[in-house]
Amino acid sequence: MAAKLRKGDKVIVLAGKDKGKTGTIASVDPKAGKAVVDGVNMAIRHQRQTQSSQGGRLPKAMPIALSNLAFVDANGKATRVGFKVEGDKKVRVAKSTGDVIDA
Numbered sequence: 001m002a003a004k005l006r007k008g009d010k011v012i013v014l015a016g017k018d019k020g021k022t023g024t025i026a027s028v029d030p031k032a033g034k035a036v037v038d039g040v041n042m043a044i045r046h047q048r049q050t051q052s053s054q055g056g057r058l059p060k061a062m063p064i065a066l067s068n069l070a071f072v073d074a075n076g077k078a079t080r081v082g083f084k085v086e087g088d089k090k091v092r093v094a095k096s097t098g099d100v101i102d103a
Contacts, residue, residue, distance in 0.1 A: 003030060004071070004081040009101075011069040012049045013040055018064075022072060026061065035080035039061055070093065 005011060005025060012022045023037040041064045049055030070078035071094065079096040092101040 003028065005035060005066055005069060006102075010072045011035075011037060012072050013037070013064065013068060014070050014078070015068045016041070016064065025069075028062065028066075032063070033066050035066055035069060036061050036063050037069070041063060071101070074099060 002072050005028065007025050009025050010022060011048055013019055018040045021040050023039045024078045026036045026038050030036045034098045038061060041062045042059045043062045044057045045060045046073060047053070071081050073079045073094040074094060075097065077096060081101065082093045082095050083090055084093045084100075086100070093099065094101055097102075
C-alpha cells in the first residue's frame with residue numbers, strides 16, 4: 001500500500017499530550033504504524049558519557065501513531081491525503097484543496 005505520510009512531510013498532531021503541535025516527519029515505520037516527528041512526543045533519555053560526547057539527560061523525539069497525525073496543506077490546515085493517477089503516475093492529493101502534494 002502506498003504511504004499517505006512520508007519522511008519530510010509537515011504534519012499536525014491530532015491527539016495526545018502534544019495535540020496541536022506541528023513538525024516535520026524525521027522517519028516512518030510503516031510496519032508498526034508509527035512516525036518520529038521533530039519536536040513532538042519528547043522524552044528524556046539518559047546518555048552515558050564517552051570520550052567523544054558529553055553525557056547527561058538528553059531530550060529525544062519518540063514515535064507517535066500515524067493515526068494521530070494529519071498532513072498540513074499549503075493553507076496551513078490539517079487535511080486528509082488521497083491518491084490520484086495523473087498520466088502514468090500515482091500522486092498524493094490533499095483532500096481539502098485537491099492540490100497535488102508531490103510533483
